[in-house]
Amino acid sequence: MASTFFLALALMLVIEGFMPFLAPRIWRETFRRVTELTDGQIRFIGLTSMLAGIIILMVAT
Numbered sequence: 796m797a798s799t800f801f802l803a804l805a806l807m808l809v810i811e812g813f814m815p816f817l818a819p820r821i822w823r824e825t826f827r828r829v830t831e832l833t834d835g836q837i838r839f840i841g842l843t844s845m846l847a848g849i850i851i852l853m854v855a856t
Contacts, residue, residue: 814822
């Protein structure tokens with residue numbers, strides 16, 4: 796179980812690193828725009844991301 800967790804964590808870090816590595820200017824602009832969103836908008840993005848992840852996990856297993 797722990798090895799699966801660390802594999803998932805490693806994959807997440809690799810995926811999260813793509814944008815800053817490949818297009819730092821676009822990543823910075825996107826991050827700046829996210830900081831201007833309201834709390835409700837950020838929560839909605841977080842909820843949508845979590846639901847997408849849960850659906851992908853359910854389909855993959």
